[in-house]
Amino acid sequence: MSGELDDSFARLVQRFGDRLADETVLDTLLECGGDEGRARAQLAAMASALRPTAGSHGSTTARKRVSGMLDGFVKRRRGAEASSPPGRPGPTPEPAAEAAPASCADPGPLAPGQRNALAEIMAAAPSQSAAGSPDRPRLMLLKPATVAAHVPCEFIAGVLPDDLAAALLRDMLAEALSWKPLPVVMFDKLLGSPHNTHTYVDRSRVGTQQFRYGVTSPDASDWLPSIRAAEAIVTAVVNERYGRRRLDPLEIRGQWRPDMIVANSYFGPSEHFGAHNDKLTYIGPRPVIASLTLGASRTFRIRRLALPPDLPAPTEAASDAVSGSEAPQAPLASASTVPAEAAAAISAPPDGDAQARTFDILLPHNSLLIMFPPMQERYKHELPPVGSSLTRPTGTLVPHPISGETRINLTFRMTRPEVVAAIPKCSCGAPCEMRVVIKQRETLGRYFWQCRGDKAGGKSDGQPAERDTSGGRPAGDLRCGFFQWASFGQ
Ligand SMILES: O=C(O)CCC(=O)C(=O)O
Ligand SMILES: [Fe+2]
Known part of the structure; x- marks a missing residue:
């Protein structure tokens, strides 16, 4: 702003x-x-x-x-x-x-x-976090500097030349007519997400690798020329910013170069994407995801999760015991699965405040939000519906001259071949998905492989609902219970 x-x-x-x-x-x-x-x-x-x-x-x-x-x-x-x-x-x-x-x-x-x-709007009364302590009030982050001060993200307005942004938006509006809801399994039922999605890949880099973000999602499409032109700019901007950050041991070394895009469309105010953190199966630990908004402006909401209460701070010597439903069959694993330095980085937010808090950012056309680590490990994000709920805060929508109330979002991601090569098969015989512990302090930030919920012997490629990434297995969960800690050679 x-x-x-x-x-x-x-x-x-x-x-x-x-x-x-x-x-x-x-x-x-x-x-x-x-x-x-x-x-x-x-x-x-x-x-x-x-x-x-x-x-x-x-x-x-x-x-x-x-x-x-x-x-x-x-x-x-x-x-x-x-x-x-x-x-x-x-x-x-x-x-x-x-x-x-x-x-x-x-x-x-x-x-x-x-x-x-006033610029840091206190937009909502404090609510109770899951841990029972009152949350900090919701903050609306209006400027790039305040975004970077509070969350592990950087915001860049007007990232592409105007004509390229307009051309890409037009291309994506045409493509989006064939995108489908993200299939999610909830309570043993196959449901569609309240928005549409599709995956685009740079085949020259990822070869024939399949990338499925849903049970029945269609195969990925190749990048369009306008995507390729945008990618070159996004890549340069991200690397310039990434080069200034301190990396922890699990992050990539060298240049970030995206080869996969998960695209999302939101046709109007009621379409939304519930709170989640992104699947790490292909992009590995501590990923960088660059999110390009085209068309209508919408509120993007980030939720900093509370650290689990009443437990000692994570140390290398911390117990490996796993309780609760997040990791139902967790074996005792070596504490070195996540180095101490990496574990510490996860629990230290940019503003030095570890308490749960929600942040809103209004993302306009042609803006880039770079989600740096540990965004997927310590935060959830969502695109809330725009409306008039009396029970939960809703978002804002500002129409765009080309797309009206439609917003297109392209999330640029870099696959990690060494992670993809290590994807184990679960007891169903299907490739697992990788997730991260976010609810238990002893194992906070550890990655693990889990069944996707595919009981069809690998024929489909299911994943539990994104909203379920906080841990609990819903009743009727299709997952077979396979569990294995992920290790990255430390
Ligand atoms: O539309 C957005 O800004 C969010 C998209 C997103 O979270 C995702 O693709 O995982
Ligand atoms: Fe996401």
């Missing part, structure tokens, strides 16, 4: 923050194309609808809750007015083009320090 937009946002929060949720203020400002005057007029109209009447002394929290409902109502109304039919890409009119002119007086200069405080 530019400095100007930041200042506008801070001024609007100062003016309306006691009556409207910060998300509502941000949404309105973005949907007014950053025009503070128009946003102020719209927000004033919303706020006056919420003005407490004589004798009503509703708390700020209660008023903000009502504001959230109003926000949902506004979004639903906008959705109903949108010209593109749901589920299909197509141009959507510029939002709020006919908004009323500004009618409120300028609130005046900001108090010292206020701008920074």
Whole structure:
């Protein structure tokens, strides 16, 4: 977000923050194309609808809750007015083009320090983490510097030349018509993910290797020329950033070079991708994943997981005992499976705060979010639906002139041949998938091989629901129970 937009946002929060949720203020400002005057007029109209009447002394929290409902109502109304039919890409009119002119007086200069405080929006009340301790409030990360300060990611706006980004978006919109939901196995049933996906590979590098991210997903496609052109730029940007970071022993040495892309499409506000961390089967431990957004802007949500409570901090001498359902048949393994330095890096977040916390980043067209280690080991990420849930925070959508409400996402990944070569077969006879321990402190960050849930003797290529990557085996789980620690030659 530019400095100007930041200042506008801070001024609007100062003016309306006691009556409207910060998300509502941000949404309105973005949907007014950053025009503070128009946003102020719209927000004033919303706020006056919420003005407490004589004798009503509703708390700020209660008023903000009502504001959230109003926000949902506004979004639903906008959705109903949108010209593109749901589920299909197509141009959507510029939002709020006919908004009323500004009618409120300028609130005046900001108090010292206020701008920074407001730029890091406290967007939600603290909630309870699974471990029972209150979470830190959700933070909206608005600038590249604050993204890097809080999560192991780097955000780059406008990464591709405009014409290449537009050409790639058009190509992907055409391709996306044949993408399919990610098949997920949940409670013994085959379900489709609430968005579509497809895999693209650089066959000149990965040969005939099969990459399946779902039970029945179609074979991967070859890279298109526009993908190849984008890949060259993404690769250069990632390596430039990666070269500045301190690597732990499990990370790749040398250049990062992607050879596989998992593409995702979201046709409209209700399509989403639930909280998960990415499968490591092909990309190995401590992967780098570069995520390119094309088309509509959407909120990307990152959840820093709480460290398991009441257990000693990880040391090389820590017990290898495994409890609970995450690793049901875990043998006692050598503590050297993950070197101490690597284990320590996992539990040290960039902002020095180990408590659970949720971060939101609005990802616009032609932006790159590089997920560095230990993003897949200590965090989950999701693309939340855009809507009006009263029970959980939803995300934002800003339409794009080419794609309307459709967002395309390309995640560039680098396969690790030595990991792929080591994929064991489970008792079903099918290739295992690799996952990482994220719930148990003694074994935190250790990788293990597990059955994918394929009882068809290797004919299909199943994987449990992404949402299940936190550990627990759902009732009716199709996995055979095979378990083996993964070792990377340390
Ligand atoms: O659409 C996004 O930004 C998220 C995609 C993602 O998490 C994935 O492909 O694993
Ligand atoms: Fe992901």
